[in-house]
Amino acid sequence: MQGEISNYKLHPSGHQYFTLQDQRAQIACVIWRDTIAPLRQPLVDGTQVQVYGTVTVFEAQGKYQLRVEILQPRGLGLLQAKFEALKRKLQAEGLFAPERKRRLPKFPRRIGIVMSPTGAAIRDMLNVLRRRAPWLQILINPVR
Structure with missing residues (x-):
């Protein structure tokens, strides 16, 4: 299965959790700390990867998840690349400039x-x- 990592979390126990997604679907993934040898580069959101594993059920939430057993990085993912391009475009238009920001009201109406x-x-x-x-x-x- 191939996709892009999002919502990556490294738990203090050493387990790794993330969502693997593409243009059409997503699935929760887990890598148990003793399953995969440490990677040369840590996983980050937006990384394109190929994974192999077993689909299991996380009973506490009644959700399917992929227990990853093999992970091969493939570079920057398409979704992350599109996000970065949009961010650069909006930055160039000045939409992130501090003077454009509004203060949030203490008590919204x-x-x-x-x-x-x-x-x-x-x-x-x-x-x-x-x-x-x-x-x-x-x-x-x-x-x-």
Whole structure:
């Protein structure tokens, strides 16, 4: 399986966790500390890799993950390259200039929530927000 690393985390125990993604899909991956010999260069987000392993179920969350047994770096990934190019373009346009930044208000007057308008999660959020910040204007953008 080949893809690009994102959300890379090196746990204090020595285990490594990341998401392997391409243009169409993603899967959570784990490398147990005693599985792979240390790599010449540490893994970082945006690295293109080829991995071989076993699909397992992380029962605590009910999710599939790939237990990586072999990892071969392939250089900078396409998604990271596109991200870096966009970042350079926006930087050149001055969109990251300090004078363009706005201060965040200490207490916002309006917030937006992007989630399903039905279900327990939105009801819980609205309940808490109405109790803790009754002055807020709440905008809901429904999604499925």
